[in-house]
Amino acid sequence: MATIKINEISKDELLWQIEYNSDRCTLCGKCVAACPFNAIEASVEKRRKVINEDSTPAPKVKFQTVPVIKQNINIKNFCRGCGICEKVCPNESIKPVRNTDEKFAMKVRAYTGDSYKRGGRNNLHTMPRALDKIKIGRISQMTDPSLDAQRHTFEMLAPFGRVLPPEQLPLTELNGQLELSKNLPPVRWIYPIILGDMSIGALSGRMWEALAIATAYMNEELGIPIRMCSGEGGMPVRLMKSRYLKYMILQIASGHFGWNRIINTMPEMTEDPAGILIKIGQGAKPGDGGLLQAKKVARHIQEIRGVPKADLLSPPNHQGLYSIEESVQKMFLSMNAAFKFRVPVAIKVSASVTSISVYNNLLRDPYNIVGGFFLDGIFGGTGAAHEISLNHTGHPILSKLRDCYLAAVHQGKQGQIPLWAAGGLGMNGNLAADAFKMMCLGANGVFTGKLLLQIAGCVGNDHGKCNACNTGLCPVGICTQNPVLVKRLDIDKVAENIVNYFIATDQEIKKLMAPIGNSSLPIGRSDALVTIDSSIAEKLQIQYAC
Amino acid sequence: MCRIGAIKSRKYIHPSKALLLMRSQQKGHDNSGFAMVMQDLGGIFKDYKELPILSMACTDEGLNIADNILAEEGFVRAMQWSPETNPDPKLIIENMPHYIFQVLQYPKAFKYASRQEKEELLVNTRLRLRKALEVDEEGYVYSFWPDVITLKEIGDPKDIGTYFGLWEESENFTAKIITAQCRQNTNYDIVRYAAHPFFLQGYTSLVNGENTFYERNKLFQQSLFDGYIGFESDSQCFLYTLHYLNKVLKWPLNYYKHTITPLPHEEITQRHDKTVLLKIKESLTHLEINGPNTIIGVLPDGTLFTCCDSKKLRPVVIGYTDDTVVITSEVTGINEILPERNWENDIYPHERETVVINNDLRVEQWQQ
Structure with missing residues (x-):
């Protein structure tokens, strides 16, 4: 035998x-x-x-x-x-x-x-998404005519920054005109979609650059005021010194990677960045820090981040921050002060059972320095994580966003700290519909990352295909620093595809705004949504329909 | 589309004018009710300018409940007037047993109270009355304010006019400002409170069209002021925003238009007052309207104004003579009561305009 x-x-x-x-x-x-x-x-x-x-x-x-x-x-x-x-x-x-x-x-x-590690998303996702069970059901007919998506003008802008309640505005009246008597926290009105925070390091330099090119192109050539978040990993000095910095949101996370160079470059910056995003957690692996394995820490990554070639592990927590109050006092103040209170500072957390408490606390922001609350849900992607975190930790974004919005409503403070949401938006290929529904549920805007990689040519999916972002051997040059593999990615083509995708998305959002009769974004218009699932209707407080 | 109308005059005018104004515009559902607010009163109310008037429709039990509450609060009746009614089974009207217009003295404890304290007392008392009467639907309290009376009823406006004898001009029952609508809520259940005009602390508004941002307006407003309640009609939001800006925040009227229909961002950034306008747009984004609407409003000082949504999807026209100004949805109404005016002076406001009529009847067109 x-x-x-x-x-x-x-x-x-x-x-x-x-x-x-x-x-x-x-x-x-x-x-x-x-x-x-x-x-x-x-x-x-x-x-x-x-x-x-x-x-x-x-x-x-x-x-x-x-x-x-x-x-x-x-x-x-x-x-x-x-x-x-x-x-x-x-x-x-x-x-x-x-x-x-x-x-x-x-x-x-x-x-x-x-433990088993990989990249990608939660792969246990086999149920239909709640978002797909929601439809835009309040279509204007005779009482309030639908608009024409092609001919009407639409204003698609979302706040990034601390919005003060009207009674706190230092307004004085002079001859029937109101005047502002002192400076106020900075608020930037930007496109309601932010290109998600993916670092140089997690992404190849080419992929990251293609995103930056697409961002600049959309701003300068198309008039779409979209912003891109750097991710935790710094930025090329050339970009920081350029006028394009104004389209970039700088991220600071627990590893503080890249900030040495950012600080050193400050005197040479000719523009302020669009904002600062303090990353506490992300949706794909909540409670877990970033993980950039040594094989992806190429020479240029070492330079940008200011680190030797080694596994780069962002701690799961910002050292020295033990409470929301402390984070507001320390990180928010120092980040606001870094750019002399001219640049809005927001925070990103993983969606969690505790998100409402965190948001409630931030809403009481005594210093008026919290410029946004970014919530990232379980279906967000990542470059590398322990599979157990990817598959078994996290919180769906939909109900959490809604809970946070309604918590703000309960305090009468909706809109004061803008809500931005993400985590699997555009998973079915259509970001416009997801973004629109999220806005109706209370998001001021959304951010997206994984979708951009898929537009760029990522071959992975949520059923175990590829998911090798952690290996440094991305077969299409997106998540690798390998000089041979990165050449597979055509920067200009990727930028072009992303720009085209957003031109289409812009059109599609208008195709949803027009039928509900709105020329400005439908933030909090939950009355426009219906769902065929009664439990979703109950949880999100939207109409059930069948 | 609801038709709405307002008349402001140097002379005291009778509500029959409001009925005439609205009747000629009547179409579709514009015959399901009648509601009006009269401000700056003449006739029998002329000598009570400083005292609050309670406008209420109720049952016998409702009357008892209201009397008890008013007595408990310390109000003393100075005068009461009920319109003489002409019941006739042929009339289409869902009438209430009593229509009360009661002039009351402030409680003694408020003899030296500030104006603000008195105003708060009136709102709180009205809310208390409303709450108590709502339990068993014993009555409706429409306004409780000096120099203002409100009448609302369900039925055919012509018959409601007949029932209350409003077709016959009388010097006893007049005002210098009358706002009116000949319609009840038709999209949802008919509720008396849902009929325009709406009134709060000296502010009146009538609106037609759908408020597509009703949900976000409502969620924002409900925590701003105790009197922002009901929301039986999506148009109440327009009144609450007006009240909030002008009364609570004490902002001039020209910022009403900037709040409900803010200019496009790009245009704001070209203006010299961009910092103020941007902050208003940011802070009050939840008070923006985005539907097809025309708004007619009255301020406590008697200023009358109108403006539209930013796409001007609902019509409105202003016609005037030396002593009377009329704002209404369709010009036929104005033709009815001001046939002799110079038609060339009629104003059809555009989407960026607020037309304001001061107490000396000067008509101003403010550009946003």
Whole structure:
């Protein structure tokens, strides 16, 4: 009886299995060269073949050694299902096939004694999204005519900054005109979608640059006042000294990566940044700090962040901040002071059961320095995380956003600290509808990250495809610093695709504003929404319809 | 579309003028009710300018409840007038048993009270009355304020006029400002409180069209002032915003238009007063309206004004003579009561305009 090695990983346990057709393969080698994970390699197989060399039947058995492409079977060079081999194959002779019987992550834990890590999103998402069960149901008909999405003018601007209640405005009347008697907290009116905070490091320099180019283009050429958040990882000095800085929101997170250079560059800045975003947590891995593995800390990343080549772990918490009051006093004050109170400072947290308490506290902001509350839900993406965090921690964004808005309403303070929400928006490919519904539920605006990567060419999905952002081997050059892989990404094309996507999104938002008869954003217009799910209706306080 | 109208005159005018103004514009559902607010009163109320007048429709029990509350608060009746009614089963009217217009003396404890204290007392008493009468639907309190009376009823405006004898001019029942509408709420349940004009602390407003930002207006307003209640009609929001700006924040009237229909951001940034306008837009974004509306308003000092939504999706016209100004939805109404005016002077305000009529009947057109 033959022996087998039960305790070694085998092909039937892998996430993906390579389906290879040697009859079609021309052995060009493109797939092997293109696979960044070394999941396949050139190999040989012994083949038994029955042949006939005579003119009359005289079958002979012949053994041949034929060159083939073979899947590697180990826990390091395993196939992620990215499909790059299939993309490059001229003959459709190779492709990854999902293995529904896989046990891979379990095996990795068992072999390495380490938690399983990957990038992407929560992959346990199998239920339809609550957002998709909500429709824009209050369509103007005869009582209040619908507008014309093409011909009417629409104002699509959202506040970023601390909005004071009217009774606190230092207004004095002079000859029937009101005048302001002192300076007030800065508020910027920007497009209601912010390009999400993804750092240089998590992203390749090319990907990040393409986002920055798209941002500048939309502002300067299209008049779409969109802003981009740097992510925690600093920014190129050239950009900080340029006029384009005004379109950038600088992020500071618990690792403070990149801030040394930001501070040193301040005297040379010719424009103020659009804002500062203090990141406390993110939706994809709440309560967990950032994780940039050493293999992604390339030379230029070391320079921008001011760090050596090593695993870069942002602590799960900002050191020294133990309460909301402290954060307001220390971080908010120092960040406001850094730019002499000219730049709005906002905060981003993971959506959590406690979000309302945090928001309630911030709303009582005694110093008028909290310029925005960013809430990030469970379906946000990440470059790298422990899978257990990705799959099993977090809070859906929808009800949390609504709860926070209604908490503000309860205090009579809605709009004073603008609410921005994210976490899986645009997951179904349409950001406009998601953004619109979030605004109706009380968000002043939304932010988006993962969607941008998908527009750029990310091949991953939420069903275990690719999800290799953590490896530094992104097969499409988005989440890697590998000089060969990043060249796969065409910066200009990515920027163009993102710009086009937002032109379409802008149109689509108008196509939703027009039927409800609004020419300005429908913040808090929950009366415009209906849902076919009574439990969603009850939770979000919107109309149930069937 | 509701038709709305307002008349302001140097002379005391009778409510029959308001009925005439509205009747000629009547279309569709514009025959489901009649409501009016009379301010700066003449006739039998002329000598009671400083004393609050309670306008109420109620049952016998409602009257008892109200009397008890007023007595408990310390109000003493100075004069009471009820219109003579002409009941006739053929009339289309859902009448209440009593229509009370009661002039009251302030409680003794308020003899030396400030004006603000008295104003608060009146609002709080009205809210208390309303709450008590609401329990078993024993009555409706429309206004409790000096020099103001309000009448609202469900039915055919012509018949309501007949029922209250409003078709016959009388010097006893007149005012210098009358605002009126010939319609009840038709989109939802008919509730007497939902009929325009709405009144609060000297401020009156009538609005037509849908308030598409009703939800956000309401959620914001309900925590601003005790008197911002009811919201039976989405148009009450327009009154509350007017009251909030002018009375609570003490901002001049020209900022009303800037609040409800703020200028586009780009235009604001070109103006010399951009810092103020931007802050107003930011802070009061929840008071913006975004629907098709025309608003007619009256301030406590008697100033009458009108303005539209920013897309001007509802019409309004102003016609005037030397002693009378009329603002209404359609010019037919003005033709009815001011046929001799110079039609060339009629004003059809545009979407950026507020037309203001001062007490000396000067008509001003303010540009936003």
